[in-house]
Amino acid sequence: MCHYWHSSNVNSFLILGLQDILVVKPPKKSRMLLRTAVLMFSMACSIFIFSVCLKQISTHARTKFLELNIIEKPSQSTVIPYLHYPEPVSFRRNECARNPVLFFAILSNQRSGSGWFETLLNSHSNVSSNGEIFSVIGRRKNASSILHTLDKVYNLDWLNSASKNECSAAVGLKWMLNQGLLEHHKEIAEYFDRKRVSIIFLFRRNLLRRMVSLLANSYDRYAKLLNGTHKSHVHSAEEADILSKYKPTINSTSLLDDLKDMEMRSAKVLEYFNSTRHIILYYEDLVRNPNKLKDVQQFLGLPQMELTSRQVKIHRGPLSDHIHRTGMMLTRR
Numbered sequence: 655m656c657h658y659w660h661s662s663n664v665n666s667f668l669i670l671g672l673q674d675i676l677v678v679k680p681p682k683k684s685r686m687l688l689r690t691a692v693l694m695f696s697m698a699c700s701i702f703i704f705s706v707c708l709k710q711i712s713t714h715a716r717t718k719f720l721e722l723n724i725i726e727k728p729s730q731s732t733v734i735p736y737l738h739y740p741e742p743v744s745f746r747r748n749e750c751a752r753n754p755v756l757f758f759a760i761l762s763n764q765r766s767g768s769g770w771f772e773t774l775l776n777s778h779s780n781v782s783s784n785g786e787i788f789s790v791i792g793r794r795k796n797a798s799s800i801l802h803t804l805d806k807v808y809n810l811d812w813l814n815s816a817s818k819n820e821c822s823a824a825v826g827l828k829w830m831l832n833q834g835l836l837e838h839h840k841e842i843a844e845y846f847d848r849k850r851v852s853i854i855f856l857f858r859r860n861l862l863r864r865m866v867s868l869l870a871n872s873y874d875r876y877a878k879l880l881n882g883t884h885k886s887h888v889h890s891a892e893e894a895d896i897l898s899k900y901k902p903t904i905n906s907t908s909l910l911d912d913l914k915d916m917e918m919r920s921a922k923v924l925e926y927f928n929s930t931r932h933i934i935l936y937y938e939d940l941v942r943n944p945n946k947l948k949d950v951q952q953f954l955g956l957p958q959m960e961l962t963s964r965q966v967k968i969h970r971g972p973l974s975d976h977i978h979r980t981g982m983m984l985t986r987r
């Protein structure tokens with residue numbers, strides 16, 4: 655009986671479709687089997703349709719940019735062609751002169767976790783990430799001042815507290831998308847390709863949470879909640895509690911526009927620097943999955959190390975705890 659089903663009916667089921675099955679009149683027991691099969695088939699169909707609908711609904715709510723980048727594809731290739739042997743003028747590399755150095759740049763939006771990410775990187779004994787060098791307007795006045803600054807960084811001559819000096823194996827900086835990067839993208843992309851600089855794109859998936867982070871930060875800048883000093887990054891759970899007591903009020907009209915602006919900037923930078931070697935990271939993945947940091951170290955050609963940061967996340971817990979509002983936008987997600 656079973657054999658009968660396997661050899662003939664399964665085939666006709668596949669080839670001729672549902673109608674033919676219903677026409678066939680097999681013995682009683684196999685009719686049961688047939689009913690079960692049809693039932694299962696229709697269940698599978700409806701589950702499939704349901705899941706497709708769900709997917710469409712959820713992607714519909716996102717911006718176009720995020721849809722495009724759900725499939726991440728870091729243009730991974732071997733690191734060797736990207737290694738350099740810089741000869742700084744301000745010091746000698748001494749025992750590490752024979753160690754190669756990789757050049758990188760972290761491109762990110764404000765409040766996307768890039769500060770936290772950079773402290774993690776700098777906890778590696780061979781990484782020198784020099785912070786937001788281009789927050790100083792003079793350095794990004796025109797393309798030539800930008801390239802001049804980059805030259806200094808990648809020649810290991812930009813010295814600050816993050817510099818590992820002679821034994822740096824990866825050197826770079828953190829660069830916000832609104833710090834001259836888009837205005838001078840042609841010259842910068844050309845420079846990155848010529849100098850074989852690798853890019854780490856760091857984005858944040860949850861746009862609303864980033865908005866809360868941005869708003870809270872600007873409020874804190876104004877109110878100076880913590881002991882009269884502005885702290886955009888906090889170092890203790892206690893301080894985080896003080897800051898998270900502030901619940902920003904959100905203007906939903908301007909909120910969507912602001913989010914769109916940020917996403918447009920991210921989409922543009924991905925397009926402009928498409929041909930440069932890069933990896934795309936999402937803050938949420940880094941928080942959830944520590945193995946992502948191994949990918950980053952591999953991308954930078956570093957010996958693997960445990961990376962640590964003293965920075966504590968300010969806005970923990972469900973988002974609704976942090977917002978004074980019962981708007982449509984919040985309940986929909």
Ligand SMILES: *[C@@H]1O[C@H](CO)[C@@H](O)[C@H](O)[C@H]1NC(C)=O
Binds near residue numbers: 792795799
């Ligand atoms: C760029 O700005 C610097 C001053 O920051 C100036 O000396 C230089 O001439 C400018 N270059 C161009 C091409 O405008």
Ligand SMILES: *[C@@H]1O[C@H](CO)[C@@H](O)[C@H](O)[C@H]1NC(C)=O
Binds near residue numbers: 753779821823957
């Ligand atoms: C990393 O730094 C240490 C010293 O802190 C040095 O001994 C080692 O050679 C460096 N590794 C690389 C790959 O540059």
Ligand SMILES: *[C@@H]1O[C@H](CO)[C@@H](O)[C@H](O)[C@H]1NC(C)=O
Binds near residue numbers: 881
């Ligand atoms: C400032 O902070 C310290 C601990 O960080 C605390 O002991 C002190 O009371 C605070 N001062 C004020 C004026 O809040």
Ligand SMILES: *[C@@H]1O[C@H](CO)[C@@H](O)[C@H](O)[C@H]1NC(C)=O
Binds near residue numbers: 905906907908
């Ligand atoms: C919200 O933002 C829009 C656009 O920026 C502005 O026209 C409106 O007055 C704002 N509403 C409130 C309550 O601030």
Ligand SMILES: *[C@@H]1O[C@H](CO)[C@@H](O)[C@H](O)[C@H]1NC(C)=O
Binds near residue numbers: 924925928929
């Ligand atoms: C990047 O460039 C390649 C071809 O060079 C193209 O196929 C791809 O669509 C581009 N991606 C984006 C996001 O622009």
